[in-house]
Amino acid sequence: MKIAIVGAGAMGSRFGYMLHKAGNDVVLVDGWPQHVENINQQGLIVDDNGVETVAKIPAMFPEDCHEVPELIILFTKSMGLKKMLQDIQPMLGQNTKVLCLLNGLGHSETLKEYVPAENILMGVTLWTAGLQGPGHVVLSGDGNIEIQNVDPKSQAAAKEVCDVLTQAGLKAQYSENVIFSIWRKACVNGTLNSSCAILDCNIKEFGELSEAGSLIRKIIQEFAAISKTDGVILDVEEVAQGIEAIYDPDQAGAHYPSMHQDLVQNHRLTEIDYINGYVARKGQELGIATPYNQLLTTLVHAKEELLIK
Template identity: 65%
Template sequence: MKISIVGAGAMGSRFGYMLHEAGNEVILIDAWHEHVESINKKGLITNDNGLIKKVKIPAVLPERATEIPDLIILFTKSMGLEPMLESIKGILGKNTKVLCLLNGLGHNETIEKYVDNKNIFMGVTLWTASLKGPGHVELSGGGNLEIQNIDPEMKECAKQVCDIFNDARLNAIYSENVLLSIWRKACVNGAINSSCTILDCNIKQFGKLKQAPRIIRSIIKEFSDVANKFGVKLDVEEVARLVESTYDPSKAGEHYPSMHQDLIQNGRYTEIDYINGYISKKGKEFNIDTLYNDLITNLIHGKEELIIS
């Protein structure tokens, strides 16, 4: 299958590498010039749980992408989604399937401006990766993936996409309620990403804090209150146990989450407004108290100002 990874950062590079290794025709599309140049000159350097490879995968800047793929996988940062879709309009063929695997909430409304509903698939993944520099990605631990079609008539197509991922050892399943899974993943990110970024620690270190149980449950409770307004029922204790399962070093415990990678490690703006900030915004709209998420959002924006300005 011809697959374009749109947003070939840490996670995009991981998926691109694994899909390439499974025999698919993969192209990496990313706006970071040095990253694209390094991949084309040296190959994508992958550290796959200690096994280092240099993999020849073509990479291109968005404005230079010309080949229409069978499948586009979106891995951009949330704030860059619409500008990226505008840049790649030329490769959005009438039969091109588009799978969104972005962190955060509310992305389907943006994608619908550019892609017919029958070609939109939403997904959520718990795989992790770290970008160590231009053209260099580090893979660790395991993960899984859920996918669902937007158009009810495209269920079989969604299952075929799952098969492609499973051939690449990405552990995909077809979901009957991916919206619930997206909200649960947003809770994990809302509890872990921002906390690790504020405290400058990895997931295992955060989990060892005596304050961690109270912090994550307070954040998740606010997510649950807002999700309820969208008809999504979140069990606070169940989601808290999911968050706590990530502390295990054999899973994601040694990992620094993506928000930490962006801000602390690379001095880039974060996706906070699409995670904790989304809950803060919707809390105000629905007259729901979201004190924890309000504070976290302001603290991350303050840290952005200190580091980036």
């Protein structure tokens, strides 16, 4: 399948590498000049659980993309989604399917401004990855993907994409209720991403804190109060136990979440407004108290102010 990975940072590079390795025609699309240059000059360097390899995958800037792929997988940052969709308009063919795997909440409405509903696939993934530097991705741990079509008529297309991803080892499955899973994943990001960025720690180190259990449950309770207004019922204890399971280094314990990578490691703006900030904003609109998410959002923005000059 001809596939464009749009937003080829850590996760995009992981997916691009695995899909390329499985024989798909892959192009990596990203706006980071050094990243694109390194990939084109030396290939994508991949540290796959301690084994290093080089994958020769073409990379380009969004404004240079003119070929129409069969599938676009979106991994751009939430705050850059609208501009990215504007930049890649030439790639959005009549039959091009667009799979959104962004962190955070509220992306489907933005997608519908640029992509017909029958071409939109929403998904959620628990794979992780990190960037050692431009053009150098580090893979660790295990994961999976859930995918569902927005338009009921596009179920066959969603299942075909699941098959392509699974053949690449990405363990994709068709979901009957991906919105539930997106909210559940948002709880993972809302507890671990913001906390690890503020505390400058990895997932295992966060899980070892004496207050970790209480803190994540308070945050999840607020997510559950907002998700209920969207028709999604979250079991706070079940979600919390799922998060605690990934503290294990054999799961994702050694991983520094993407918000830590962005803010602490690379001094870049974060997606906080689409995770904890989304819950805080909806809480204000609906008259639902979300003090933990409001505080986390404020602290992350304060740390952005300190670190990003």
